[in-house]
Amino acid sequence: MSITGRSAAHATRSGTVTRAATGGQGSAAQSDIADVGPDAVDSWLAEHTVDLVQWRRHIHANPELSRTEFATTEFVSAWLTKAGLTPQKMPNGTGVLCDIGPVDAPRIGLRADMDALPLQEFTGLSFASTVPGVSHACGHDAHTTILLGTALALADQDLPVGVRFVFQPAEEVMPGGAIDMVAAGAMEGVDRIFALHCDPRLEVGRVGIRVGAITSAADTIELVLDSPAGTPRVRI
Numbered sequence: 001m002s003i004t005g006r007s008a009a010h011a012t013r014s015g016t017v018t019r020a021a022t023g024g025q026g027s028a029a030q031s032d033i034a035d036v037g038p039d040a041v042d043s044w045l046a047e048h049t050v051d052l053v054q055w056r057r058h059i060h061a062n063p064e065l066s067r068t069e070f071a072t073t074e075f076v077s078a079w080l081t082k083a084g085l086t087p088q089k090m091p092n093g094t095g096v097l098c099d100i101g102p103v104d105a106p107r108i109g110l111r112a113d114m115d116a117l118p119l120q121e122f123t124g125l126s127f128a129s130t131v132p133g134v135s136h137a138c139g140h141d142a143h144t145t146i147l148l149g150t151a152l153a154l155a156d157q158d159l160p161v162g163v164r165f166v167f168q169p170a171e172e173v174m175p176g177g178a179i180d181m182v183a184a185g186a187m188e189g190v191d192r193i194f195a196l197h198c199d200p201r202l203e204v205g206r207v208g209i210r211v212g213a214i215t216s217a218a219d220t221i222e223l224v225l226d227s228p229a230g231t232p233r234v235r236i
């Protein structure tokens with residue numbers, strides 16, 4: 001995930017979203033946006049790349065299944081707190097919300113998932129899963145690290161908009177943890193939200209974007225069959 005300083009989404013009070021580009025004779029707000037640009041993020045990244053690799057490998061080595069992401073939640077919360085932020089753990093102990101930036105401005109949400117899959121890892125990597133039968137085979141270790149790094153990179157910036165970081169548990173199960181997060185108020189006051197997911201079909205260094213759904217998802221349907229009389233004969 002990268003945050004550029006050349007443009008930003010703004011939402012009006014009615015919820016209509018417009019896009020403001022910087023450059024030329026921009027407004028003061030647009031100048032502020034330009035100040036929180038790639039340079040600030042790049043310098044943080046240059047300083048903390050080793051940390052990010054270590055964090056991702058730590059999470060990868062210690063995977064947790066859906067709705068049991070307690071240690072991952074603690075790990076994320078500890079780093080956010082250390083950076084002077086005030087993370088809010090979800091009531092059941094898995095999942096984190098953390099706000100930065102002004103409260104009287106539009107707020108964007110950035111979301112990542114944290115859970116692992118019930119799969120045995122056979123990679124032999126030095127940082128392979130230490131939990132039998134559980135592994136980060138879907139890349140959520142990377143997602144968590146990317147969002148944590150983004151939060152810490154932006155923590156010291158004078159942001160023109162608010163940002164809410166949403167560390168969501170239980171993406172791999174149904175019903176998913178997104179429902180829990182929304183019920184806990186994750187989307188209150190958020191004008192737009194962005195999520196990310198690794199995609200091995202893309203070359204390293206390339207990013208694909210899309211509005212709306214992009215990855216697979218599961219859902220349930222319920223069929224109620226009525227028969228006017230006797231035993232129904234149904235073939236599905």
Ligand SMILES: [Zn+2]
Pocket residue numbers: 138139140171197
């Ligand atoms: Zn996934």
